[in-house]
Amino acid sequence: MNKLITLGLVLALTACTQKVPQQRAVYLLLDTSGTYTEELTKAQNILNYLLATLDSGDSVAVARIDSGSFSEKDIIAKVTLDERPSQANQQKRAFKQRMDDYVKSVTRGSRNTDITGGLIQASEYLAETGAGEQYVLIFSDLEEDLAKGHIRDFPITLAGINVVALNVTKLRSDNIDPRDYLKRLARWQERVVTGGGHWQVVNDLERLDQLIASR
Template sequence: MKKCIALLIFTLAVMGCNEQRPSNRAVYFLIDTSGTYTQELEKAQTIVNYLLATLDSGDSIAVARIDSGSFSEKDIVAKVTFDERPSVANQQKRGFKLRLDQYVKSVSAGSRNTDITGGLLQATEFLTETGAGEKTVLIFSDLEEDLVRGQVRNFPITLTDIRVVALNVTKLRSDNIDPRDYLNRLAQWQKRVVDGGGQWQVMNDLERLDKLIAAR
């Protein structure tokens, strides 16, 4: 009997070791449209075009705006999981690009507030639901969170197995007065992501887009 139990435990252990991580990828792209950041939206389009060319069948992508209260489905501009059939996936990519282009044309003045935390919460929900083996949040923002009065966002965020990449983190006018403000802002977000179990990366050189999504 003891031998049978030992054999069962060994078998389960081997099965656990042989379990492979899902190979599909999921990306959630948060876009800041507040203030002068609307002038940066062409760069955001370039990033999305790159992602669409890189992601494959079975992968997922969503683009959402960072609004005054971004923990809501209404802030998602477009989302899709690409079909296993390449021809259908290509049609989905064209439709996704069209929706994003139409959105960018419609943006005249973004929100006066930026709920980055709410956007991250929405992103983690989407990424978790995809069941992807590789999960990435891209934040296209200056990372200055400006909340509506009364909003509470100073709480931990669970980001286990999620990579968070800050893109095009432009400097504010106040940063030019005291550059430490910029560095402190980056450090605070890094701590928050790492404390939540995630990985943190800053990429301001958009010529390095090939580093965004790791090859399979």
């Protein structure tokens, strides 16, 4: 019996000393469909906030929501910040420049909007980072418009991921019937929560300090 008690104490102490990864990882999904491209300058402000907030060891990626977003080709930039502060600052400056160049290059929107594919790609990236805090920021009106033949009506695994919908602009049809807007938000919330994730909507971009936890 004493051996069992000793073994139990050892296991308990081991569990207490195991460290949870403190790194954070953020995946920013940008809607590039239709007139939503006009909102991309706001996304630059969001990225600037992220780069100022993230520390050495944290990871960040930016990807576009395209007609078929379950592909690494849609990742605009990604980086894990170096442990050396001076090197991390250089990485941040280079990352910002890639984002600025991308926004300037967007001349027309994508034909379709594969939000589900983007979320799956985001969850895979976040899992690979091994970060303790994981976030997907969706900069979109949340209107999914799939290309013919694309199948996306299945559960998404988002265990432990914080999904934040940003700048969810209202469509013209929402002005006719505001319930469409509310249904759209409710549908995505259900998919995220059912997949094990956490859901939040932030439309006031002055509240960016609430996006990710400080470290």
